[in-house]
Structure formats: C-alpha cells, structure tokens
Amino acid sequence: MNRRDFVRTTVGATLAASATRSLFAQAPTIMSNSIKPVVISSANGNKFKNGGEMTCVHKAWTMMTQGADVLDALIAGVNTVELDPLDTSVGYGGLPNADGVVQLDSCCMHGPKKRAGSVACIEGVRTPSLVAKAVMEHTDHHLIVGKGAQNFARSMGFKIEDDLNTDESRKIWLEWKRRTDPEHYLDPEQRTAAGNKVMMEMVAEGLIDRQHIYGTINCDGINSKGEICGVTTTSGLAWKIPGRVGDSPILGAGLYVDGQAGAAGSTGRGEANLYGLCSFLIVENMRRGMHPKDAGMDACRRIKGNTVEKRLLNSRGEPNFGVNFYMLNAKGEYAGVSMYAGASFAVCTEAGPQTVPCEPLLQGKPED
Numbered sequence: 001m002n003r004r005d006f007v008r009t010t011v012g013a014t015l016a017a018s019a020t021r022s023l024f025a026q027a028p029t030i031m032s033n034s035i036k037p038v039v040i041s042s043a044n045g046n047k048f049k050n051g052g053e054m055t056c057v058h059k060a061w062t063m064m065t066q067g068a069d070v071l072d073a074l075i076a077g078v079n080t081v082e083l084d085p086l087d088t089s090v091g092y093g094g095l096p097n098a099d100g101v102v103q104l105d106s107c108c109m110h111g112p113k114k115r116a117g118s119v120a121c122i123e124g125v126r127t128p129s130l131v132a133k134a135v136m137e138h139t140d141h142h143l144i145v146g147k148g149a150q151n152f153a154r155s156m157g158f159k160i161e162d163d164l165n166t167d168e169s170r171k172i173w174l175e176w177k178r179r180t181d182p183e184h185y186l187d188p189e190q191r192t193a194a195g196n197k198v199m200m201e202m203v204a205e206g207l208i209d210r211q212h213i214y215g216t217i218n219c220d221g222i223n224s225k226g227e228i229c230g231v232t233t234t235s236g237l238a239w240k241i242p243g244r245v246g247d248s249p250i251l252g253a254g255l256y257v258d259g260q261a262g263a264a265g266s267t268g269r270g271e272a273n274l275y276g277l278c279s280f281l282i283v284e285n286m287r288r289g290m291h292p293k294d295a296g297m298d299a300c301r302r303i304k305g306n307t308v309e310k311r312l313l314n315s316r317g318e319p320n321f322g323v324n325f326y327m328l329n330a331k332g333e334y335a336g337v338s339m340y341a342g343a344s345f346a347v348c349t350e351a352g353p354q355t356v357p358c359e360p361l362l363q364g365k366p367e368d
C-alpha cells in the first residue's frame with residue numbers, strides 16, 4: 001500500500017494532508033520574536049516518514065512556522081506515524097491486545113484555547129489523535145472510550161475499519177499466542193510469567209523492537225507567539241488485557257499542557273506514570289521556574305520512589321522498566337529525560353530535525 005492509500009483512510013487525515021500540501025507550497029515565514037519555535041517528540045517522531053519526505057517533528061515544525069495552528073501542525077505530524085505500518089506502537093499496525101485486537105488511545109491539549117480531548121480503547125480508526133481533537137472541538141467532554149468512541153468517530157465521518165492489524169502485527173501476535181498459549185491458558189500467574197518471558201525472548205530475537213513493548217508518540221510544540229500545544233497517541237502496551245488503558249489518553253499523565261507554563265508528555269510504562277500523574281507534575285514544576293530537564297528528572301525520581309513492589313524491581317532494587325518524558329516551557333526551552341540511559345528524543349528547530357539522547361536518571365539496564 002502506498003502513502004496515498006494510507007492517507008486516504010480517514011476523512012481527517014485527508015483534510016490534514018491537503019492542508020499540509022497547500023502549506024508546503026508557500027515559502028516558510030518565521031515570525032520574528034524572542035521565542036524560537038520548537039517541536040519535540042519521542043524518538044519515533046524523527047524516524048517514520050510513511051513514504052513521505054518529512055518525519056513527524058519536521059512536518060509539524062514546518063507547518064507551525066508557516067502559520068498553521070500549533071495543534072493542527074502537531075497532529076498532522078503524528079498522523080504520519082499513526083498511518084505508518086512500520087511503527088508497531090502507534091495507530092495502524094500497532095501491536096494488538098491479548099485477543100489480537102488493536103485498541104488505540106490518544107489525547108490532545110490546546111494551550112491558548114484551554115481545551116482538551118481524548119479517546120481510549122478505540123478500535124477501527126487509524127488516527128485516534130484526530131478523534132481526540134474532534135472530542136475537543138465538537139463535544140462538552142474530555143474523554144470518550146471504547147464502543148462509544150468508535151460510534152462518535154463514525155458520526156464525525158471517520159472511516160471505521162474491521163481490523164487495524166497489518167500482516168506484520170498479526171504475525172507477531174500469532175507468534176506470541178503460539179508461545180504463551182500452547183494448550184489454552186496456564187494458571188494466571190504462570191501465564192503472566194510465561195508472557196513476560198516470551199516477550200523478552202521475542203525482543204532478543206529481534207521480532208519486537210524493545211521500544212515497542214511500550215511505545216507511543218508524544219509531540220509538543222511552541223510557536224513564535226508562545227502558543228503551546230501537545231498530542232499523545234498510542235496502541236498501548238503490547239498484548240494488554242482487552243480494555244486496559246494506560247497513561248497516554250489521560251490528561252495529566254500521557255500529556256499535560258498549560259499555555260502559560262509549558263507542555264510535557266510521556267512514553268514508557270504507563271502504569272508508573274499514571275500513578276503519579278507525572279506530566280502534570282512536570283508542568284507544575286516548570287510553572288514554579290524549574291528548567292524542563294530538572295522538572296523531568298523530578299518526575300523520574302517520583303516514579304522511582306513510588307516503585308516498591310518486588311516484581312517491578314531489578315537486582316539493584318531499582319525500577320525494572322523504562323519511562324521517558326519530553327517537555328518544553330513557555331520560553332521554548334526543552335528537554336528529554338529517561339529513567340535509564342539509552343533513550344533518545346526528537347526535536348526540530350531552525351537547525352532542522354534531530355534525534356538526541358535523553359538525560360538519564362539511572363545508569364545500567366532496567367532488567368539487570
């Protein structure tokens with residue numbers, strides 16, 4: 001399937017794509033101001049182009065600096081990742097739940113308008129970020145889930161598909177099923193242990209990208225007028241219990257934006273972030289004057305402090321999982337931080353799109 005076929009799959013994506021094309025026809029105009037426009041995201045925001053010419057952060061930055069609304073630009077950016085079958089952590093082709101069904105979560109926040117929208121456990125729509133935006137724009141609500149979210153999307157003109165698996169995501173799920181359920185289910189504890197063991201084997205064999213066990217895109221931007229927005233979209237934890245919702249669509253967890261203070265978003269173990277509502281914590285820290293990097297480190301420390309269950313600790317007594325935060329403040333300063341070294345994030349400024357290392361709280365590997 002070529003890029004045009006992907007883009008044609010949703011009403012919203014088609015509109016976004018044509019808006020993008022007409023914007024790209026004009027020469028970039030960067031308004032002079034003390035704030036330098038910047039877009040940041042998780043690392044996949046500078047990786048997947050879906051057959052196009054620009055990665056997510058590059059596209060969002062280009063649209064934003066040509067005058068598009070910041071949130072429209074960020075969502076057009078993440079749409080390229082949602083529609084890309086090669087990113088198995090977001091949208092179409094995202095790794096499915098334990099029943100083999102792709103269930104997606106997303107939220108968005110608009111700083112200047114002080115509005116937000118989100119959807120969770122939505123099936124059959126490739127671009128949940130556009131449905132989250134429709135919740136924000138067309139309803140009095142902030143979160144719609146499951147079948148209700150799908151019905152809402154249908155009523156808004158989104159195409160509903162029977163199955164968002166690609167051949168690749170279905171093949172990987174079938175392999176997981178074959179390994180974990182040779183004779184239907186084992187007892188629940190054994191089944192969890194078997195599931196984790198198989199997941200790690202499949203990572204070691206290169207069948208699953210480690211980043212995509214948990215995997216998401218968060219993308220945040222500020223334009224030269226100081227307008228700040230953010231969006232997060234995900235297929236969530238691979239092989240999750242059907243109906244499980246992580247941090248991604250929850251305001252304050254997977255994303256938080258305050259037009260005066262800044263934006264923060266997260267990828268990684270959603271349960272850890274959800275427990276502390278860390279994106280909210282980070283934005284509040286930045287409001288009190290903390291630099292984005294220090295604000296993010298504070299969130300990593302909070303998560304480390306809250307992680308006390310033995311099953312979540314490694315042999316050093318530290319969290320046995322990864323979690324990353326991406327944040328920018330109202331001055332356009334930004335940072336990416338992670339629980340462990342090795343993670344990176346994407347950024348686009350006047351210098352173009354780049355992938356840079358996150359600042360880690362801890363050394364070593366999560367599982368050691």
Ligand code: ASP
Pocket residue numbers: 211213214215216234235236237245246247248266267268269270271
């Ligand atoms: N945080 C997402 C979730 O828990 C997954 C991820 O970002 O890797 O659903």
